[in-house]
Amino acid sequence: MPGSRTVALVALLSLAVGSAGCRPARGGSARSEALAISHAVVVVPTSPGEATSFLVLENRGSAPVTLVGAASPDAETVQLHSMAGGRMDPVARLDIAPGGRVLFAPGRYHLMLEGLRRALVAGDTVSLELRFEGAGALIVRAPVLRYTEAVSEMPGR
Numbered sequence: 421m422p423g424s425r426t427v428a429l430v431a432l433l434s435l436a437v438g439s440a441g442c443r444p445a446r447g448g449s450a451r452s453e454a455l456a457i458s459h460a461v462v463v464v465p466t467s468p469g470e471a472t473s474f475l476v477l478e479n480r481g482s483a484p485v486t487l488v489g490a491a492s493p494d495a496e497t498v499q500l501h502s503m504a505g506g507r508m509d510p511v512a513r514l515d516i517a518p519g520g521r522v523l524f525a526p527g528r529y530h531l532m533l534e535g536l537r538r539a540l541v542a543g544d545t546v547s548l549e550l551r552f553e554g555a556g557a558l559i560v561r562a563p564v565l566r567y568t569e570a571v572s573e574m575p576g577r
Contacts, residue, residue, distance in 0.1 A: 450560040454481025460562035473531040486553040496535025
């Protein structure tokens with residue numbers, strides 16, 4: 421008969437094998453009373469001066485919310501951009517309806533961190549502050565991931 425250590429080891433290995441396909445999200449998350457940020461990631465920069473951030477932003481409140489800006493201690497500026505017809509355009513404000521959800525992902529909205537103050541490499545973490553009209557700010561810590569890893573963090577992709 422197997423000893424208690426063997427039984428415990430077999431149980432642990434079974435748990436590890438059974439949950440291998442259930443990888444938890446690595447993206448950062450933050451919540452306030454009405455807002456939720458999830459799946460926040462920064463892509464390893466392809467140029468030394470700027471990086472892209474993807475995330476999911478949800479308005480769980482009963483009133484509309486407007487994203488009016490963003491900042492990071494790791495960048496001189498953080499701008500909200502949208503992609504349309506292969507063209508990237510700055511966006512000054514983004515309204516999010518009650519119960520609404522906005523996906524910041526390739527080919528959609530994204531944050532551009534410009535004037536990076538340090539070299540970002542995979543495994544680093546970047547703090548992002550999202551500012552909302554009438555709802556204050558929400559800070560999320562986003563891991564720096566390679567592009568393919570960052571994209572795989574986005575729900576529905």
